[in-house]
Amino acid sequence: MDEDELRKYLPTSFGKQTKSTNIAAQIDRTKRKVSPEQANDNRHPTEVEEEHSSSKSDNSDDDSDDDSDEEDEFPVSHELVLKTHERAITTITVDPSGSRMISGSADCTLKFHDFASMTPTTLRAFKSVDPTATKASATSEAHPIHHVEFCALAPSQVLVISATTQAKILDRDGDTLTEFVKGDMYLRDMHNTKGHVSEITTGTWHPTDANLCLTAGTDSTLRIWDVNMKRCQKEVIVHKSKAAGSAGRSRITAVAWGSPRQGGNNVLIAAALDGSLVMWGGDGPYTRPAGEVRDAHQRDTWTSGLDISSDGRLVITRGGDDTIKLWDTRKFKQPISTAPHPSTSSQFPTSNIIFSPSSSNILTGSQTGHLHILNPATLRPELVTPVTPGFPLVTVYWHPTLNQILTGSANAETHVLYNPSMSTKGATLVLSKAPKRRHVDDDPNITTDLSQGFSGDGVVNPNGLLSAPAASFAARHPTVGLTASGRSRDPRRPHIPQQTPFSKSQPDAKHIKEHIPLSSMRDEDPREALLKYAEKAEKEPMFTNAWKYTQPKTIYADLSDEEEGPEKKKTKR
16 A cells, blocks of 8 residues: 555544645746747847847847846736626726726726735626616617726726716716716807717826816817816817818827926827827916927827826827837927837727836737837837737736736736736735635626626526526626517516406406396497397387387389489589
């Protein structure tokens, strides 16, 4: 008999055994396994050639050491994957403390995640909110989420931009605090409207004032709002396009509002569909821009990414013309440097590009699902790592407190990249907990979601029978749409019942026909009912029976062939 197998079988001690979780092994299971071929798949051809030339002169051991040093420099060694949406992730935000994350998607919902309440086996959102739905009925509309952002100075406020004309301010629990007013679409002068008259594309918060936020839309305006005044905006900035055939208007595609960390004047920068890049002083006046570049990017291409460095001097833009450009606010005429980068804005208009918290690096996604970390001086990639190979990487976010990178992809996955030795809280907090034991309440198909009423992910079956998760849209949304008979699925929508409770207590047709006189007249033809008594009325008259034998006979005049009948009327010609 093998003694080692016997030792594994026999207990080491008597009494109650305590089970401890191996946290180190739990974190090691989330370590990313990236091959060098996958990491270099999305590099520019010139970069690959330079890398090959350098690899010929250097040793292979030195190259592997350099790659490991680059990975250790950025928090990308481990990852945590959240699958809470059904469509592409369009925007991600985290509160300043790093305890709560909100993700927006093309499935028209916001998902609220709390890192403190999640465990390795319960990676799900604690709440789902549709900011544009007024009521859960067949007539309600839903719109994709363009942008969501926590206020850095007041974490209890969240700016939500959806594909509508009205922006909203939500609290950290998803309840609506403020909904800004819609403008009059029949007014030509945008200065006289109280709100946006067409779809809003993006927005942001004021860098130093928690009561102010900015929205920009397809009506060629930027509007500054006070969160305490929802009836009218505080300022209106009208972008007058100078492109031929634009009638002086152009869609605003991206905005950024930055303030130097060391102090100084704010700067407000916006990108438009006509290819222009416009800069204003962040504190006004807004009547005339402080700087404008008409051909910053190619005309009629969607510039989806725009960000300002922490010192307020550098501006990075990602255009729809497959280029990334770096600008200097002090010399706002020509870009400092330009680098080629495939654009995804034609399919995902919210594809962004951001500076790292220290502005020492630039982050953006790619069409192939790679994360690019660029050097601001040369715009050359310092690290290219695959996150969702084969699916475009839409949005990226680097949290300064957590020191973790969050990405959203087109396959509806949210990846939290971290390094156990560099990152704090967030994903490390989730993986430092023991896995929650499986319980019947952990199955969303048979569990009631108190915040939403009945669970939206499962269908309640009769007799307590379990079924597989619903795959169709009608099964996942039992109160939306119409049934096969044309009746609304919404239980709150009034309808005429086929059989009332009163009709159930009524006697049957046989009892009515036998005991209620003249009841058969309801189902009988009145003409046939009268003709049925014609013969009886002739033989036994009721009113003329007294003159039955003395009634004179009717005599008609006989006309011969010679006699003519009554003269016919002559027709007029």
